[in-house]
Amino acid sequence: MTTLYRCITEDDTLQFCHRVSEALSKGWSLHGNAAMAFDPVKGVMRMAQPVTKEVAVDYHPELKLGQQ
Template identity: 80%
Template sequence: MTTLYRCITEDDTSRFCHRVSEALSKGWSLHGGPTMAWDPVQGVMRMGQAVTKQVQADYHPDMKLGSQ
């Protein structure tokens, strides 16, 4: 069993919530709380959420984590 880790980042919009919700619907679990930071260059708030998932596969750096 392998634990995969992803960090989903996006501007603070509904798209961020949809991306996290999609990951949860595919069996990923929240890992800690969300984070937010002001991006002064773009002038927007940025969000981040770490997620993890247990899979029956050997880890390989070429894995497409979003499709697991």
């Protein structure tokens, strides 16, 4: 088994919640707390949520994490 890691990032909008919810529905697990930071260039809050997933494939750099 291989543990995959990804960090979902998005402006603080409903879209962020949908992206995290979709990952959870595909078997990903929350890995720590979400983080929030202000983006002064865009003038918006940005969100980040790390997630992990155990898979039965060998890791390689070309692996499409969001499709696992």
